[in-house]
Amino acid sequence: MKRWLSTFGLLTMIFVLAGFGFHNRRTVEVPESLKVKEPTLVLFPKNKIVSQPNLVVPPFIGSSYIGFKEALAFKESQGNYFITNTLGYLGKYQFGIGTLQLMGVYNATQFLNDPSLQERVFRTNIARNKWILRRDINRFVGKKIKGVEITESGILAAAHLAGAGNVKKYLRSYGAIDVEDAYGTSIGDYIKKFSGYDVSVVLPQRNPKV
Template structure:
């Protein structure tokens, strides 16, 4: 399977720019008990599908429904951005479904049958929530630390962080936040963490509960 190429860049820091560092006390506060991310894979990613790859039919050209800033609005906005809401699409890098999951990320969530995944909208919705739950657990300290801050001209919010983690993996989001945007990630199509932070900021994602290594209950989706 062709893998997505991730691009990282280190932006120069000039005099007068904001530097970020943790004091001893702050560093200790970040180590919230029970939220150690050691031995976890933090760099899994999904891919943004190019519009030119989409099958041109009426079902994919529909307008995004107005769902407000709820969790449902959040996930539908992400799904529309990733694939125009197409549950059965596969892009050139092998990323699948409405939310463009790679097989590696799906396996982290307990999903090993790609055909079953593609043919079950309910399973894809469960995978999105489970992935968001895992990302929120990994990034909970960064959410608490950076929510409301402004980085590269974009106000940081929990929903923006979760969307960026869906794109780039929580490890890349940690690097971006803790470097105040100096360590930047773009996917193979040029979509950046900053772009996702901006586009998906301000949604209410309190519905997503943080959980370490959650798994989708596959049996619940089988007849």
């Protein structure tokens, strides 16, 4: 009797263990809303701590219009909306008060403390320079001056630096007439540095206002 009970207990244990080991596996379906179907755009360096206090890394956001304006802003002010440089140029894109007045902005303090206004002014100024330089853009884009291919974004960046009139002189003289800002940056430098961005999203406008 004891032998029979021992055998029955052993068989019962084997049956229970087998049940755990060989049950049918269920497939879990991932909800459609959680499936990753395309690459996710990430702005670098989001939430990144830089160990070197003097090292500032600009965001990498490609060759779009956003990439263009952020790269230009980084060169001008390291992207700081609230900075005024030693020459009195204001904000993220370092506008002079004379340029601001052309677009209907007369209060420098308000401008400096309003990032949204600064962004609108930048785009408006690009549209304005596109209109002024429209013939030169059509004529010179794709050509080379001093070994550098001329692009629309390079022209517009140079106009931001030195004004559309000086860029016209540079292009029409094939680089013989160049100017530098107070820090030694020239039109040719900006044409080269900001080459190849897609700024087609901004259309030329005659005398636009914010």
